[in-house]
Every structure is written in structure tokens, then in C-alpha cells.
Amino acid sequence: MNATSAEQASPPVTEDALRGVLLAGERPPRPGPVSTSLTFGWRALLKIKHVPEQLVDVTMFPIMFTLMFAYLFGGALAGSTQEYLQFLLPGILVQANVMITMNTGITLNTDIQKGVFDRFRSLPVWRPSPLVGALLGDLVRYSIGSAIVIMLGLVLGFRPEGGAVGVVLSVALLLVFSFCLSWLWTMLSLILRTPNSVAGVSMMVMFPLTFVSNIFVDPKTMPGWLQAVIEVNPITHLATVVRGLMHGSVPAGEIGWVLVSSVLLVAVFGPITMVLYRNKK
């Protein structure tokens, strides 16, 4: 009744071993939300380790954009590539990060279709933790993307007057904002059926959000109505702050703006995401 000789290739499951392992099981106290979120973050890092191809977007996007914009527009917009780079690089850093956040939604949409998410949802853990963990793991991706942009900028001649402290602070703020913005993509990933449609819709949000801002040019020459739109775009404030910090000024009011819009993004899209997640079939 137990193992037959044909099963020698892989060791059979014996009743004794099974009994032993069942009896040895314990039920430790339930871990808190921080612990489970960090554990899911660890899962995201393991996935980067096993599927390093997923870092292509965080490496290629930033390099491509920095080079393209600096050399295509530098001369025309600011007289020289060097001049423009001082203005552009903080902006490109913002754009690269916002672009990378998009991938969060696409990845989650793929991930959530798999059976393993059923298991996660049937565990007695704080319900948002699989999503929060995934976003925490993405912070690593944003950091890699930021490091690449900044290093490339330094090689090309970007000289931040705010020094290392200014650069680190601006990246930290950027990570906070990216984490909060990601809830918009998680919501989309739960509404739309396929990763392709998530990518499509995200692009439609992403392009106006980043281009209709002060990332690439000073909006002074634009028509008034457009300036008004740019003024309410949180990306504009984020770019202003990153630019300020990197070049040695601390625009306190603008930092407040960025933090408020970060909180608002989570406050709006976080609960919607969770309701969608809970009712996912």
C-alpha cells in the first residue's frame, strides 16, 4: 500500500515522515502588519534575484531618456548640453521614477492572476501586506533607477550644488512620492484584465502627467491655461523640489506640497485598491 518500487526515482512520501512533520507543526503568534509587509518585500527581492530581466526597464529607460533629451534639446533650449543638463537632470530623475512606478501595476496584474495570490489572500495576515510588500520591493527598483540617472548625469557633467546631502534628500523624497503614486497603478491593475491593458492605460496617464509639467522646460513661455494645469500637477512640484534640493536650496513650501499630494494619493487610491482587492474573484 505504501511506496512501490517504481517510486524509487524520487523518494516517496512515507506515512511516518508525514506524521512526524504534521506533529512538529506549531502555530506561532500572528506577526504584525510591518513584519508581513517586509516578508512580502523580501519575496519581491527574491523575484528580482531569480528574474533579473525585470530590471531592464529601470536601467534602459533612464539611460535612454537622459541621453536623448540632453543631446537633442540641450543646445536648442539652453544654449548648450552642459547648461541644459543642470536643469534637466533632476527632472529626468523624476520622470524615470514615475515611469518605473508604472511597471508596478503591470507586474501586479500578472502576479495576481496566479494561484499563489489565492493562497496569500487565504492567509490570516494583514490584508494589504502583499501589495505593500510588493511596493516596498519596488523601492529597490526605484533606487537602482535613480542611481543610474545620477551617475550618468555626473559622467556627462551634471554638478549638483546641493552636494551629496541634497542629492540623497531629493532621492528620498522621490521614493516616498513614487511609493504613494504606485497605489494609482495597483488600482488600475485590479480594474483591468490584462497586463497589456494596464500598460496601455498607464501610458495614457503617464505621458500627460510627466510632459505637462516643468520637467523639460520652464513653463513661462506657455499659454496661461496650460500654466494653470501645470501648476496643479503634483509632478511639477516634485520636480521643483528635486531641482531645488539638488542645487542647494530648500523649498520648504514646495516640500509640503509634495508630502500632502503623496498622502492624498495613498488616501484616495489605497482604500479603492483594497476594496477591489478584497472583492477580486
Next chain:
Amino acid sequence: MGKLAIETRGLKKSFGKTHAVAGVDLAVSAGGVYGVLGPNGAGKTTTIRMLATLLRPDAGEAQVLGYDVVRDARSVRTRVSLTGQFASVDEDLTGVENLLLLARLLGYSRPRGRRRAADLLDAFGLANAADRQVKKYSGGMRRRIDIAASLVVPSELIFLDEPTTGLDPRSRNQVWEIVRGLVAEGTTVLLTTQYLDEADQLADRIAVIDHGKVIAEGSSGQLKASFGAGSLHVRLRAPEQRAEAERVLAGVLEVQVEPSTDPVALSARISDPERVARALAELSRGGIDVTEFALGQPSLDEVFLALTGHPSEETPKEDAA
């Protein structure tokens, strides 16, 4: 005994116009294996997902281990575990990483979690594959890691959604052994299956479901009594003897004998296997050469034909997402 592990009344769930579960009543006692048998699209997975708190029922009530699946979802979640129909572990991670992930989520410290993962991999014969990504596992190994993942902490009730679909016979036997082992330790198992012989071998009681409703319930003996013990298939050497053979078989078996599309074959649903030997002896006495005969358990199709009057139809699965 008498304590119910699962009790549902009028459980319903629709997706758009599809009534995936259209009023299911179940009473599953604690201990042992309860089988839910039905074709694809019958509502098995949807039912299990409601019981495991993954889906909210549209109507009706369900208690799992005494807790309401909607109001007390959290209490249910701490006491049950689910092994889904599709890989319910992360295929990109290795076997040991998957188990450690679950151990950490369930409150084990890292060192204890590691030990637990190693013990489980050992017990399930996966120690050699511990550091391989699950997507590189064979079907049988994958199923074993799926089940091992459900046993990281002890559960009173385990849901197994089609645990052996797509497995080769050897892996299927291993899964059956595991299920028997779980039950021997006092766990209640609710499993869904499309295979009558699986339900027959493992389950103490079986619910047959079709179009989202329970159409029969009982022990496998009771169910068989209601749809016959199986069928006899006979192949003759000469097609011209078929009419004569049909008459002989019908006489001894006292049931209707169906000529099949194969000109030398006959089949009959039988209620009493004892008569088969006599019927075959009668054929040879009558000079009718039988080249082949087989006595089979009724197939799922035959069960459905007997219970519903229509064969089990393969409806496209809408609840699989």
C-alpha cells in the same frame, strides 16, 4: 462525532449571467475526506473559494469550523488552508524559499522557519529539489510542494481543489497517500475531483454537483446503489452473432443491452456484478466467441446520465480566473 466542519445553506454565487453556484447545501462532518465530484464548470472551485473566504457569497450562509465565512472570515483563515487548482506557490521562487515565505508570514522566526521548511521538504521527498525554482519541478513534485505549503502550520481543515488533475498515475498515488496520511492525523479534508474513482477511493462521503447544485450526496456505496455498479463491455469475434449475444446478455442480466457503434461490441449497465460471470458462461455455451470483455466502474458521464438524464457537459470554465 456529529460535529460539523462545514455547513452551508443555499450558498449562491453568480458571475454576470452565469450562476456558478446556484444554491449549495452541504453538511460535512469533522474528520475524514469529503469529496465534491463534478465536471468542469460545475461550480466546485467557486464553492471552495467561498468556503476559503476568497469570494463573498451572493446569498446563503456558510459556516466553516463553526465560523461564518463572511462575518468571521479571519477566524476561518487561521484554521484552514487552501491548495488551489493551479500552482498555489510562487513558481519563480525555489521550494525552500516558498516554504520559508509562508512560515515567516505565519509567524515563525527565520531560523525556525528554515528548519520547518527543511523538515517539510524532507517529508515530501523534495529535499534534493529544495534550491530549484518551482517552475522547473515536474507535475507531481509541484503538487507535493503545493500540499506541503498548506501544512506549514497545522490546519483543522484543508481544501484541495482538484489535487490530481493532470498527474501521472504514480504521482496521483502519492497524493492519495498524503491525503490518507493527513486524515489519519485527524485533519478534515475537502477535495474536489472530476474522477469518480478518486472520490470512491478517498472520500467517506461524496457530493455530486452539476450546474451549481448538489444533485446527489452520500457514501460511495449509497451513490453506486443509485446509479448502478458499473458497466460490462463485450467484444465478439463475429458481428453476425451480435443480435444473439444481445438477447443472451439481456436475459441473464435483466437489463437493457446497448449495441455500440463498433459492430462487434455491446455494453450494458449492470446492477449486480455477480451475474456477469453467469452471462459470460451463457455466451460461451451458446457458441458465441467473446474476444474481450471488461467490467468497469461507471464513468463520470454514466453517473451523470443516471442522475440527471444528461451527460456531463464540458462547459467552458468561467470561474477559473
